[in-house]
Amino acid sequence: xxxxxxxxxxxxxxxRVYEPLAxxxxxxxxxxxxxxxxxxxxxxxxxxxxxxxxxxxxxxxxVPVHESADAFVTEADGVVCVCPxxxxxxxxxxxxxxxxxxxxxxxxxxxPPVVRGQAAADYEAWRERNPDARPWIRTAVWQVPVxxxxxxxxxxxxxxxxxxxxxxxxxxxxxxxxxxxxxxxRSLKALRESVDEGPLTEGLVDVGxxxxxxxxxxxxxxxxxGLVHALSPVQLAEDHSAADVAEGIxxxxxxxxEGAGEAYGRLTDRWRAVxxxxxxx
Numbered sequence: 204x205x206x207x208x209x210x211x212x213x214x215x216x217x218x219r220v221y222e223p224l225a226x227x228x229x230x231x232x233x234x235x236x237x238x239x240x241x242x243x244x245x246x247x248x249x250x251x252x253x254x255x256x257x258x259x260x261x262x263x264x265x266v267p268v269h270e271s272a273d274a275f276v277t278e279a280d281g282v283v284c285v286c287p288x289x290x291x292x293x294x295x296x297x298x299x300x301x302x303x304x305x306x307x308x309x310x311x312x313x314x315p316p317v318v319r320g321q322a323a324a325d326y327e328a329w330r331e332r333n334p335d336a337r338p339w340i341r342t343a344v345w346q347v348p349v350x351x352x353x354x355x356x357x358x359x360x361x362x363x364x365x366x367x368x369x370x371x372x373x374x375x376x377x378x379x380x381x382x383x384x385x386x387x388x389r390s391l392k393a394l395r396e397s398v399d400e401g402p403l404t405e406g407l408v409d410v411g412x413x414x415x416x417x418x419x420x421x422x423x424x425x426x427x428x429g430l431v432h433a434l435s436p437v438q439l440a441e442d443h444s445a446a447d448v449a450e451g452i453x454x455x456x457x458x459x460x461e462g463a464g465e466a467y468g469r470l471t472d473r474w475r476a477v478x479x480x481x482x483x484x
Contacts (some may be wrong), residue, residue, distance in 0.1 A: 209333045213251060214433050214481070218341040218351050218410075219424045220380070221277050221284035226418035235274060235285045243387050244276045247428065250288055265322045266294035279379070279422040286339045286424075293338050295326040317416040337416050345433075345481045346474050349448060350406035351391040351425050356384040357446035363484065364436060374439055380421040387411050390452045397463075431479050444470055 223256070224232050224239075238244070250273070259426075271290040278284065298319065301310060343351075355376035365372035378386075391407045398404075414423070429437060451466035 213344075213429045214442045215342050215344050216351075216428045216430050217247075217424075217426045218343075219275065219286045219426065220339050220414070220417045221275065221279065221286045221288050221424065222339070222418045222421040223279075223282045223284050223420050226421070227285075234272070235287075236283075238272075239283045240272060245273050247275070247426070250290070254290065254294075265298055265318050266290045266325065277422065277424075279420075282420065284422050288340070289336075291343070292336060293340060295322065295329075296338065297342070298322055298326075337413065339417075339423065341413070345430075345478050347425065347427065347430065347444065348406060349470065349474075350403060351412050352445045352448040352470075353387055353452065354378060354410070354423055355386070355425060355445045356382075356449065356465055357443055360443065360445065362439065364440070365431075372439055374427040374431055374442065376425040376445060378423050380417060380419055383423040384411070384414055387414070390448075392420060393452050393456040397460075398438070399460075430477065433480050438473075442473065443450045444473065 224236055227235055267290055269291065271288040273288045273290075275286040275288070276283065277286075298314075301314075302319075305313075322444065355378050359376045359378050361373070361375050361377065363373040387407055387410060391404065391411065394407070399464050427439075447466045447470045451463045452469070454460070454462035454466060
């Protein structure tokens with residue numbers, strides 16, 4: 204079993220895009236330039252802590268009243284890149300997904316209908332004023348979607364085991380946007396030439412459209428996030444899911460259905476075990 208931790212744990216993974224400052228119009232560009240010069244910028248745990256705090260009031264705050272002015276900051280080839288949180292927009296999008304995941308009785312217990320109704324009305328009004336808005340961060344619960352792994356190579360994998368002092372492990376991939384788009388296009392081509400259209404193909408098309416919205420010099424990141432607490436240290440060290448996906452796609456391209464099936468089998472077995480924990484007592 205994974206070690207106990209005092210870190211807040213949402214069992215979620217994240218696909219993030221960090222854009223260079225040049226991608227933002229003024230005055231937003233100047234805001235992020237000043238923001239990036241701070242001595243300390245917030246972490247993923249800071250973002251989570253703020254989001255969970257909104258669920259404590261009665262009734263809970265389903266979606267923040269104001270948009271976040273925070274972002275994750277990194278540097279790619281000497282260029283400062285930022286990934287805006289856009290917590291309010293992501294809250295609206297997550298609320299839409301909840302209606303598909305849970306029955307009404309469960310939703311009503313967590314978020315009363317009046318709260319969800321007001322959030323939906325606010326989102327509709329906001330969308331009319333911001334028709335082209337999109338999030339810089341995508342989230343998946345109790346899994347890393349297979350389609351996300353197609354964007355990365357195994358040698359871009361970064362694993363930090365954590366320590367006994369309570370520092371949580373980190374498992375992530377990072378790649379330049381041009382590489383992510385190229386790999387996705389190759390994977391989509393191989394799938395369309397080998398198998399019928401299905402959820403994986405549709406998912407790749409969706410991710411591809413999303414990536415096209417960003418600056419070509421952006422950085423794409425897949426972060427296992429809280430899922431590192433659903434896996435043992437041995438499982439994390441041996442997890443090379445991006446390599447399994449690449450092997451499966453290459454096998455399809457070569458007409459090796461058996462090899463593709465073996466790679467896909469390893470992947471599905473690994474992530475089925477993680478998803479099953481969602482229903483563990």
